[in-house]
Amino acid sequence: MKSASVPISLQQAVMNTLRQKLLQANLYLNRDFPEPTINYRQRGTTAGSAYIKNWEIRLNPVLLIENQQAFIDEVVPHELAHLLVYRYFGKVPPHGKQWRWMMEEVLNIPANRTHKFKIDSVRSQTFTYYCSCQQHELTLRRHNKILRGESHYICQKCGKKLIAKSIDSLNPNLYPMDFKMHRDGKGVNPREHR
Incomplete structure (x- = not known):
């Protein structure tokens, strides 16, 4: 799997969107939610994750670099909405009606549960x-x-x-040859005994 270093300009774009959407939510909800921490350690095919206890958003650096504007427009608000929903409503289903409301009504973003980015570069075996x-x-x-x-x-x-x-x-790598067990419990490579 590929690892990537996110360019500063892209990190700034992420932070700009995060701050703009957070301000929008704070004004709409008449609250003063703090800015969450952003890190770029999400791996695999997951675009991002929200960690409510740490008030943190983890973003996939490879998918961010490959899908820059779409990623910033969709994934950053998606994960922010999870944090906001938890602070505003408490423990509720992750993509339930409260989350959909937060996405569509408060953040003005379509409430899509999953991304549609190409994942060939991050897909594992x-x-x-x-x-x-x-x-x-x-x-x-x-x-x-x-x-x-x-x-x-x-x-x-x-x-x-x-x-x-x-x-x-x-x-x-784990099973380099065909292998079968005999009644005595000893394995035999069938290629050697054909």
């Missing part, structure tokens, strides 16, 4: 799994949880357990 109705791509973390027997995943559509596509979907 995935593993193909199937259920009875479709193909699923699982992250390395979920795949490894399945391999360790710590978890299994169910399709939300058909309710069936997800099954790995094949031995090819296993990480070749």
Whole structure:
């Protein structure tokens, strides 16, 4: 995965939007919410996260650099709205009616729950799994949880357990050869005994 250093000019644009939207909210709500901390340590395909206890917004530097104006116009207010909703309403569902109201009525931004940015540059390795109705791509973390027997995943559509596509979907670095167990518990590489 790519890491990126956010140029100062882009950080300033983020802060300008944050301050403008925060002022807008403070005036509308007749409050004096403090300016949240911004950091650029969000990873993966998530554009941003709001940490209500720390009053902090984490932004994905790669997605910010690749989608500059759209990211600033959409993601910064989206995460700010989460913080404002928590301070104004208390604990409520993350994308519930209060959040939608904050986005649309107070911040004048469409209330979209997810971004539509291209994520090829931040996408991690995935593993193909199937259920009875479709193909699923699982992250390395979920795949490894399945391999360790710590978890299994169910399709939300058909309710069936997800099954790995094949031995090819296993990480070749972890499993460099075909392997099967004999009754005596000793493994044998079938390529050597064909």
